[in-house]
Amino acid sequence: MISNASLQDWARDTVPEDFEGGLVISPPVDLNSIFSGHGTALDAAAASGWDDAAQTVHSHAGSLFLRLSDMHRPSGQDRRNTIDDIDPDLVVGRYKEAARGALSAGLEGIEIDATSATVIDLFLESDTNTRRDRWGGGLENRLNLLTEVVDGVLSVWERERVCVRLSADLAGEAKDDGALIGALESLRDQEVGFVHLECFGLGEQEPVETLHQLRRLRAFFPYLLIVSGRFNFENAALFVESRVVDAVGGERHIYP
Numbered sequence: 001m002i003s004n005a006s007l008q009d010w011a012r013d014t015v016p017e018d019f020e021g022g023l024v025i026s027p028p029v030d031l032n033s034i035f036s037g038h039g040t041a042l043d044a045a046a047a048s049g050w051d052d053a054a055q056t057v058h059s060h061a062g063s064l065f066l067r068l069s070d071m072h073r074p075s076g077q078d079r080r081n082t083i084d085d086i087d088p089d090l091v092v093g094r095y096k097e098a099a100r101g102a103l104s105a106g107l108e109g110i111e112i113d114a115t116s117a118t119v120i121d122l123f124l125e126s127d128t129n130t131r132r133d134r135w136g137g138g139l140e141n142r143l144n145l146l147t148e149v150v151d152g153v154l155s156v157w158e159r160e161r162v163c164v165r166l167s168a169d170l171a172g173e174a175k176d177d178g179a180l181i182g183a184l185e186s187l188r189d190q191e192v193g194f195v196h197l198e199c200f201g202l203g204e205q206e207p208v209e210t211l212h213q214l215r216r217l218r219a220f221f222p223y224l225l226i227v228s229g230r231f232n233f234e235n236a237a238l239f240v241e242s243r244v245v246d247a248v249g250g251e252r253h254i255y256p
Helices: 004-014 050-058 088-104 119-124 144-154 178-189 207-218 233-241
Strands: 022-025 062-069 109-114 162-169 194-200 224-228 247-249
Touching: 004 050, 050 062, 062 088, 088 109, 088 119, 088 144, 109 119, 109 144, 119 144, 119 178, 144 162, 144 178, 162 178, 178 207, 194 207, 207 233, 233 247
Parallel strands: 022 062, 062 109, 109 162, 162 194, 194 224, 224 247
Antiparallel strands: none
16 A cells, blocks of 8 residues: 555656556555545645656656555454444545546546455455345345446546556455456446456465366456466466456556
């Protein structure tokens, strides 16, 4: 998680002098740090570094997407204790307003962070979403927050400028991937520009098995697909050349 005041410093330190274009996705910017109180008014001072960061990336012919994240901070040991206190409409409104701010700052797009420990992921997963309203229960209801956040951002940005980042356990050991597949299908129906799968659980898994898992997930989302994880260059090239993904994310930018 990065503070907004240091976003320009991050851009200066991250983009190398010999960088000659490409997609750069910022570290996660926490929505809680750029909104005052409990409203949806963007703190202009908190977001002041966005345009400077964009100019730094643009000076190297790059494109900057802002990764927006609403990180959940439980007050107790059990995350389920606080889910009923979260206002989904406020979450949606903040994503939409932050998307407007990023557009005004001259960035090229938005990445909606729905990876583990975010509020969106909290709503997606059956083991953490115990609500009994339209935001909880079956998978269709648990997808509502993601769907409405995406709709809000799409009302500001064109589809090809919107990305959603999801967690993917390619080893298949941690949990059932029904929520992930449901999210991919929902994003497909919304025609989101691209999805970024943040992969974990790889361990010593052979590249061919990872390729098989990626191919399986690819069937649920036909648009641009990025993956990132502990991949070496050879494996990254294999995934792209096999056409199961369109790009592989590195520490600094995206490799097509």
